[in-house]
Amino acid sequence: MHGDDIAQLMYLGLLGAAIAGYFLVSNRDRLGQVAQQAAIWGLIFIGAIAGVGLWSDIRRDVIPxxxxxxxxxxxxxxxxxxxxxxxxxxxxxxxxxxxxxxxxxxxxxxxxxxxxxxxxxxxxxxxxxxxxxxxxxxxxxxxxxxxxxxxxxxxxxxxxxxxxxxxxxxxxxxxxxxxxxxxxxxxxxxxxx
Known part of the structure; x- marks a missing residue:
């Protein structure tokens, strides 16, 4: 990784932490529901990444x-x-x-x-x-x-x-x-x- 890549990664990490912190503070009275929704969105995100990564294999098997x-x-x-x-x-x-x-x-x-x-x-x-x-x-x-x-x-x-x-x-x-x-x-x- 180059210095610019590390700086961008740190910036995105801080931005993500700020957004997550805002959600936790604004929804502190219903943390269980927020955690459940975060887990669902996390699984959707992982599924989308897996679908993109496996697309060539899926296409090869589905297309006659x-x-x-x-x-x-x-x-x-x-x-x-x-x-x-x-x-x-x-x-x-x-x-x-x-x-x-x-x-x-x-x-x-x-x-x-x-x-x-x-x-x-x-x-x-x-x-x-x-x-x-x-x-x-x-x-x-x-x-x-x-x-x-x-x-x-x-x-x-x-x-x-x-x-x-x-x-x-x-x-x-x-x-x-x-x-x-x-x-x-x-x-x-x-x-x-």
Missing amino acids: RQTVFSEEARVEVPRAPDGHYYLTLQINDTPVRFVVDTGATDVVLTRQDATRVGLDPGELAFFGEARTANGVVQTAPVRLDEVRLGPIEDNGMRAFVNSGEMDDSLLGMAYLNRFERIEFARDRMILSR
Whole structure:
């Protein structure tokens, strides 16, 4: 700790002591009730700190995620709370989150995801067009050197980079058709090769 940190800690300690002293003096005729309320607020404060500290663990356990069964070359993907299915693929050893879109023909990367996997959108030729819910956008064809989903690997896969704004990259039928079987059972999508 530096000198400034110690001074701030001492200031906060004195301020806390002054506030606690005021409460004790102003409520001296009902100290039992004040102690009970202080204990309740203390437990609420400790619970809030624990919740913030454990949030990443809670989020990991509550949010559904894909499961890869290597021996069977099968992937199970739970439906997300928003009703979509999301898959995380390793593209050139970089994890990329895709929204599964059975209405899309191709695999389409956002400009940000394209940059993350080693493609420079500034050097791509955006001469293709795609019709989306937001209108017509320009696209650039690319080849993805390596696409992996657990033990399932595809090389030299054709994809496109979208010039428009997209929240997530799209995983269309060009990739999904590489699986022998696609089925939906309850709230899960099951892909088998």
